[in-house]
Amino acid sequence: MKIRVGHLYPDYLNIYADRGNIAVLAQRAAWRGHELEISLLGMDDPIPPGDHDLLYVGGGQDREQLLVASNLAAKADQLVESVERGAALLAVCGGYQLLGRGYRGFHGQDMPGVGLFPLETVAGERRMIGDVLLECELESGRKRTLAGFENHAGRTRLDAGAVPLGRVVAGFGNDGRSGFEGCRVGRAVGTYLHGPLLPRNPWLADWLLGQALAHRLGGAPELEPLPDDLEAAAHEVASARARARGGRF
Amino acid sequence: MPRVPLSAEILAARAAAGLSRLVGAGGGTTVPGRLLWKLDPAAIDRLAARLPRGSALISATNGKTTTSAMAAEILSPQLRLAFNGSGANLISGVASTLLAARGAELGLFEVDEGALPEVARRLRPRALCLGNLFRDQLDRYGELELVAERWRQAVAELDPDAALVVNGDDPQVGELARARARATIFGLDDPRWARPTLQHAADSKHCIRCGTPYDYAAVYVGHLGDYRCPNCGHARPEPAVVAREIELRGIQSASFTLSTPDGERRIDLHVPGLYNVYNALAAAALARELGADLDTIAAGLGRFDAAFGRFERIESGGKRILMLLIKNPAGANEAVRTLVEGGAPRVAVIALNDAIADGQDVSWIWDVDFEPLIGGLERLVATGARAAELGLRFKYGGLDEAAIEVVPDLEQALDRGLELTPAGGELAVLPTYTAMLALRSIAGDRGLVRPFWEQAA
Structure with missing residues (x-):
């Protein structure tokens, strides 16, 4: 498929x-x-709802983020409709921030957002940098961990009732205070965790692939398990790093 | 706190260096400086002011250690240098070098990108050489733009008659020359060595004035090259010190014609790769500003034989270890490119540590184009604290998982790599910074290399 x-x-x-x-x-x-059929979507490309089973938005430095922010915000309706119609989405760091309602910078450099995730981000004085460990429960009763690295100045506040991606075991997370990290809306997931995130957390990669296939086919087929020994070893080291040296205020 | 006389501070700090070596804590390359810094931060300014020929500073994301070692090779026959050749490039390392260098005439310092404003403020250099800005250790330095801002600050605070030497092929760095009366711009001019496209991890690829993607007439290393903005016209400034007619001979050597306003010389380097042509060009442009003539420059660069741990060949029981430091995407890409041009290795030991000096954030390995290595690789020995993560990089890059051995212990991994290397063969070892120090120390314990503080002395 x-x-x-x-x-x-x-x-x-x-x-x-x-x-x-x-x-x-x-x-x-x-x-x-x-087979993954990847379309690279730039400034001039529309995002027609229904055309993509999985959308990916990565992280950028402030300068690059500023260059794309208004272009992305102008495509807000297409993105929101895509997710409402069941497309899966992963947004990391800068991409995660821009999919909220917007980013309030230090020196009046505000950036508009898409409004897909019910949250707002405000620049803080001190960057939150370090290893992170989360506990997630994307499916009720099934707790799994995510190990990554975060590096952000923005403090992200979830609206009341918004669903985080996970609970912070070690590290800062969304704002270094709430104990929450990331956000989830339908099949869309936003997070500060890079590292990159998926190699050492293959269960989330498979979850996203499953959601993308569900969008394509209607019902999600079972993905057969893969030998993930190397992935598990990398996850274990990264988790230990977060427990030993994850950031906190 | 009352100010201790300078001589007493110096004696105390020098004693600390001896003590540090005595207890086996290393070369004492930063301990005395840190002590002096604690006793009296302004003592560094006064020590630097004693240098009769002043100081020159060199910074860059990549190549600052090699560039400074090349400049030292050019200048040392004629001048007694205070030179931090062991790579201790924070304020403490500079202070320690000043303490240890009695009777020095000129200070020559490699300086950490982030530490540059502070060091420049204290040393008031007569020359500043800036090589390039790549994404590097974002967990430590923050974003590239923050480092660029610090550099703009450092340049703005230079003495008016200080010489600025910059790489015009880097948009952010070349721009620093525009506001200066006395600036030398260097750059490459040989489109035969241009890459077909910008590499994946290219950084400053959008116009620094208007944000439009640059058009490149030639891309040499990372985002370094001959650029022009199709929208606002911001373009590479015309370089005065240029490398032309470049010849690269695999992992052996390189040569080029050095063209300056004073004339031309053919330069023969015993180190390989286009990135070392950039380093040599930077060292030449700086040495010229400091008064070296073209013959002295050509002779010094011709003598130069690799900086500590950056590119080293170590003999080991009838086999050779070829060690190439990797620390960020742009630098690692050049290491891979140079290695592959010399004939892709069948066995490699790659070491990934995640201490502060390596970068605690290891995501950069996914931005490195390791793929050219993968085709020829029969066995990868992944080692270091994050060996498994490195194994994953190659697994998802397309290397058969059966060809990947994860051996976190560095010494065991080195021995495994040597075991897989045929007699008379060469083993490629690519370590991050602290892994390089550890591997060198293992080689030192086996009597294969000298400790670096002895070499640097």
Whole structure:
């Protein structure tokens, strides 16, 4: 089966090795006999709802983020409708911030947002940098961990009732205070975690692939398990790092 | 706190260096400086002011250690240098070098990108050489733009008659020359060595004035090249010190014609790769500003033989270890490119540590184009604290998982790599910074290399 992926602004939002996430999705799909068909979506490309099973928005430095923010905000309706119609989405760091209602910078450099995630981000004085460990429960009763690295000045506040991606075990998370990290709306997931995120957390890659296939086919097929010993070893080291040296105020 | 006389501070700090070596804590390359810094931060300014020929500073994301070692090679026959050749490039390392260098005439310092404003403020250099800005250790330095802002600050605070030497092929760095009366711009001019496209991790690829993607007539290393903005016209400034007719001979050597306003010389380097042509060009442009003539420059660069741990060949039981430091995407890409041009290795040991000096954030390995290595690789020994993560980089890059051995212990990994290397063969070892120090120390314990503080002395 072809899984249609839209990769937004790869020339601008690619700072934390976002292509590692794409490589993991592509390989894990291929090992199950599926094929990732990746469209690179730039400033001039529309995002027609229904055309993509999975959307990816990476992280960028402030300068690059500023360059794409208004272009992305102008495509807000298309993005929101895409997710409402069941497309899966992963947004990391800068991409995560821009999919909220907007970013309030230090020196009046405000950026508009898409409004897909019910949250707002405000620049803080001190950057939140370090290893992070989360506990997630994307499916009720099934707790799993995510290990990553965060590096952001923005403090993200979820609206009341918004669903976080996970609970912070070690590290800062959304704002260093709430104990929450990331946000989830339908099949869309936003997070500060890079590292990149998916190689050492293959269960999330498979979850996203499953959601993308569900968008394509209506019902999600079972993805056969893969030997993930190397992934588990990398996850274990990264988790230990977060427990030992994850950031906190 | 009352000010201790300078001589007493110096004695105390020098004693600390000896003590540090005595207890086996290393070369004492930063301990005395840190002590002096604690006793009296302004003592560094006064020590630097004693240098009769002043100081020159060199900074860059990549190549600052090699560039400074090249400049030292050019200048040392004629001048007694205070030179931090062991790579201790924070304020403490500069202070320690000043303390240790009695009778020095000129200070020559490699300086950490982030530490540059502070060091420049204290040393009031007569020359500043800036090589390039790449994404590097974002967990430590923050975003590239923050480092660029610090550099703009440092340049703005230079003495009016200080010489600025910049790489015009880097948009952010070349721009620093515009406001200066006395600036030398250097750059490459040989489109035969241009890359077909910008590499994945290219950084400053959008116009620094208007944000439009640059058109490149030639891309040499990372985002370094001959650029022009199709929208506002911001373009590479005309370089005065230029490398032309470049010849690259795999992992052996390189040569080029050095063209300056004073004339031309053919330069033969014993180090390989286009990135070392950039380093040599930077060292030449700086040395010229400091009064070296073209023959002295050509002779010095011709003598130069690799900086500490950056590119080293170590003999080990009838086999050779070829060690190439990797620390960020742009630098690692050049290491891979140079290695592959010399014939892709069948066995490689790649070491990934995640201490502060390596970058605690290891995501950068996913931005490195390791793929050219993967085709020829029969066995990868992944090692270091984050060996498994490195194994994943190659697994998802397309290397068969059966060809990947994860051996976190560096010494075991080195021995495994040597075991897989045929007699008379060469083993490629690519370590991050602290892994390089550890591997060198293992080689030192086996009597294969000298400790670096002895070399630097």
